[in-house]
Amino acid sequence: MSFAIEAVDIVKVFGNIHALDGLNFSVKPEEIFGLIGPNGAGKTTALRIFSTLLLPTAGTGKVFGLDVVNGAAEVRKIITYLPEEAGAYRNLSGWEYLEFMAKFDTKDKSKTREMVKDAAEITGLGERLKDRTKAYSKGMKRRLLVARALMTKPKLSILDEPTSGLDVLHAYHVREIIKSYVKEHGVTVLLSSHNMLEVEHVCDRVALLNKGKIVAEGKPQELKEKYESENLEEVFAKVVGFA
Numbered sequence: 001m002s003f004a005i006e007a008v009d010i011v012k013v014f015g016n017i018h019a020l021d022g023l024n025f026s027v028k029p030e031e032i033f034g035l036i037g038p039n040g041a042g043k044t045t046a047l048r049i050f051s052t053l054l055l056p057t058a059g060t061g062k063v064f065g066l067d068v069v070n071g072a073a074e075v076r077k078i079i080t081y082l083p084e085e086a087g088a089y090r091n092l093s094g095w096e097y098l099e100f101m102a103k104f105d106t107k108d109k110s111k112t113r114e115m116v117k118d119a120a121e122i123t124g125l126g127e128r129l130k131d132r133t134k135a136y137s138k139g140m141k142r143r144l145l146v147a148r149a150l151m152t153k154p155k156l157s158i159l160d161e162p163t164s165g166l167d168v169l170h171a172y173h174v175r176e177i178i179k180s181y182v183k184e185h186g187v188t189v190l191l192s193s194h195n196m197l198e199v200e201h202v203c204d205r206v207a208l209l210n211k212g213k214i215v216a217e218g219k220p221q222e223l224k225e226k227y228e229s230e231n232l233e234e235v236f237a238k239v240v241g242f243a
Helices: 043-050 070-074 092-103 107-124 125-129 138-151 168-184 221-225 230-238
Strands: 005-014 018-027 034-035 058-063 078-084 156-160 188-194 205-210 213-218
Touching: 005 043, 018 043, 018 213, 034 043, 043 156, 043 188, 058 138, 070 125, 078 125, 078 138, 078 188, 092 107, 092 125, 092 138, 107 138, 138 156, 205 221, 205 230, 213 221, 213 230, 221 230
Parallel strands: 034 188, 034 205, 078 156, 156 188
Antiparallel strands: 005 018, 005 058, 205 213
16 A cells, blocks of 8 residues: 555654654555644654655655655645744735635646635635634634635645644644544544643544653554543553553
């Protein structure tokens, strides 16, 4: 089988800190795969390596067969990356921001219009897209940014804590966006989250990270059954010896 993502013995060292310590996992095409765990587990570091923003200290990472180090330029053509702390240009309206970002992907005006139209539907913001983004709530900005990450129909979309800090309704909307877009357009998604309860509802498979290593991996329901747990938080606690 050809994988969308392959991580083989990836190590990332910052000084004396091993942020990743032999990371191994694979993701199938059109799958939503979650890297989950507490803050400091190595989730963002892994995502940045597959986004070609960080070089691994050791090991190999591939995106649709392309090496994230030697083929970084080609990888960037088929992915989008949404950092946890991403922002939009404050003085642009939502429409203007989406148009501005779409033009980085294509110079074709008809494709730009189609892309922006798709993104507008994804956001669910309606008439508020005419307002400047500085007037948006955090939830509205996040919906705009998720739409920006998906509107190009990338082969792989990498989302770092896509619902971090959002209220229940905005978080629900973002999760539904991700699930429906993958089914409709065949996009593969790699996302991170420290909210283990949330990812049960959006991810096909998950890998639980602790101190740079995967301590459990599989479908959420299978993991809960294997460890006789009510949810993934309880699975994590049992795996790392807290329960």
